[in-house]
Amino acid sequence: MTANTPSELHKTVLKAVMHTPVVDMHTHLFAPPFGDMLLRGIDELLTYHYLIAEVMRVAPIDSGDFYAMPKRAQAGLIWRELFIERSPVSEACRGILTVLTRLGLDTASRNLDEFRGFFDALDVGDHVDLAFRTAGLKAAVMTNDPFDDVEREVWLRGFDPDDRFLPALRIDPLLNDWPRTCEKLAAWGYKVDTTLNHTTLAAVRKFLAEWLGRTKALYMAVSLPPNFAFPEESPRAEIMEDCVLPVARESGVPFAMMIGVKRGVNPALRLASDGVGLADVDSVVRLCGSFPKNKFMVTMLARENQHELAVATRKFSNLLLFGCWWFLNNPSLIDEITRMRFELLGLSFVPQHSDARILDQVIYKWDHSRRIIADVLADKYAGLLDADWAVNEHEIQRDAQRLLETNFRDFLSR
Ligand code: RAT
Ligand code: ZN
Numbered sequence: 001m002t003a004n005t006p007s008e009l010h011k012t013v014l015k016a017v018m019h020t021p022v023v024d025m026h027t028h029l030f031a032p033p034f035g036d037m038l039l040r041g042i043d044e045l046l047t048y049h050y051l052i053a054e055v056m057r058v059a060p061i062d063s064g065d066f067y068a069m070p071k072r073a074q075a076g077l078i079w080r081e082l083f084i085e086r087s088p089v090s091e092a093c094r095g096i097l098t099v100l101t102r103l104g105l106d107t108a109s110r111n112l113d114e115f116r117g118f119f120d121a122l123d124v125g126d127h128v129d130l131a132f133r134t135a136g137l138k139a140a141v142m143t144n145d146p147f148d149d150v151e152r153e154v155w156l157r158g159f160d161p162d163d164r165f166l167p168a169l170r171i172d173p174l175l176n177d178w179p180r181t182c183e184k185l186a187a188w189g190y191k192v193d194t195t196l197n198h199t200t201l202a203a204v205r206k207f208l209a210e211w212l213g214r215t216k217a218l219y220m221a222v223s224l225p226p227n228f229a230f231p232e233e234s235p236r237a238e239i240m241e242d243c244v245l246p247v248a249r250e251s252g253v254p255f256a257m258m259i260g261v262k263r264g265v266n267p268a269l270r271l272a273s274d275g276v277g278l279a280d281v282d283s284v285v286r287l288c289g290s291f292p293k294n295k296f297m298v299t300m301l302a303r304e305n306q307h308e309l310a311v312a313t314r315k316f317s318n319l320l321l322f323g324c325w326w327f328l329n330n331p332s333l334i335d336e337i338t339r340m341r342f343e344l345l346g347l348s349f350v351p352q353h354s355d356a357r358i359l360d361q362v363i364y365k366w367d368h369s370r371r372i373i374a375d376v377l378a379d380k381y382a383g384l385l386d387a388d389w390a391v392n393e394h395e396i397q398r399d400a401q402r403l404l405e406t407n408f409r410d411f412l413s414r
């Protein structure tokens with residue numbers, strides 16, 4: 001069937017984008033064998049670090065006292081301050097209401113204990129099924145940190161893989177804190193030295209190859225500060241060039257760089273303490289150009305970087321642009337950024353990842369983003385209609401699938 005009017009088009013596009021299963025290429029969710037590392041339920045939703053930053057602006061309590069409270073009390077305080085004492089208009093607040101309604105709960109009751117009762121009754125297996133089904137999620141890529149002692153144990157012990165949770169190897173400590181990481185590697189028996197001599201670089205490559213093998217990670221990833229530069233005389237640039245990129249090339253996995261986070265702007269806020277800064281797109285250009293046999297996936301945190309990054313992406317087929325990351329995951333910005341990306345890149349990018357840290361968040365993050373992606377895509381098809389190019393339902397479906405799943409999968413298998 002062909003959609004011949006803008007309103008028919010919009011309906012068809014919305015249906016396709018809302019219902020096409022997603023492969024979520026970056027989350028902080030964990031498969032059930034990781035135990036308590038898989039966060040879920042209303043108290044976790046309410047104590048999401050995006051909301052902690054918001055409540056600390058208005059609550060009559062300092063962050064030290066807040067963090068000393070039990071989780072349930074923290075959640076209760078956030079509920080009172082951000083949902084009852086004032087209307088929950090921020091994106092992170094609205095997200096919770098979307099989760100509750102999509103799960104069939106009555107938000108009008110404003111009754112936190114009622115919501116708690118619903119989530120407390122779910123066992124982990126049923127909860128994962130429910131969240132994935134409600135969000136229309138086929139799979140979620142985890143963030144697997146080989147330097148985290150608890151997580152490391154789970155990998156070393158081994159577990160039955162669940163193909164809804166896909167691994168990705170996150171290597172921030174290796175690239176952002178070499179002296180401390182060097183000590184850890186040495187304690188694990190790798191022949192490393194802070195000076196980054198040949199033996200050390202070989203040992204780091206061995207470590208990466210072993211962990212890629214152990215986790216079967218789809219890609220390696222790092223988050224980087226705004227002042228990240230390449231090339232540069234620094235342990236980071238050296239380890240990237242001599243260890244990460246060669247190992248990524250040999251194993252055929254992309255290297256994902258998430259650039260622009262200023263860690264610990266207000267350390268008292270802990271996980272909620274990070275800010276944003278303008279990053280250097282030229283460094284990405286130099287990496288993509290100098291290492292054509294490597295595959296790069298990049299997202300940047302500053303709104304002001306988005307146009308330059310999209311233009312850079314046009315120049316390199318070994319670069320996959322993805323997501324509206326963190327402080328950009330807000331409706332007005334997703335609309336603006338996605339629109340610009342369609343105009344510059346056609347369908348050759350991944351419009352969104354959820355970054356979910358709590359299982360239930362996939363419901364709202366995908367619901368909200370899909371609606372905007374659909375609106376923007378429908379506008380673009382309407383532009384084609386003006387030139388007598390009517391897309392049919394099959395073509396719309398195909399395009400939605402590229403955006404939500406196959407652009408990512410195809411890039412991995414290239
Ligand atoms: O979005 C977030 O939850 C951030 O805290 C970060 O985790 C960020 O997405 C990252 O992966 O570093
Ligand atoms: Zn993240």
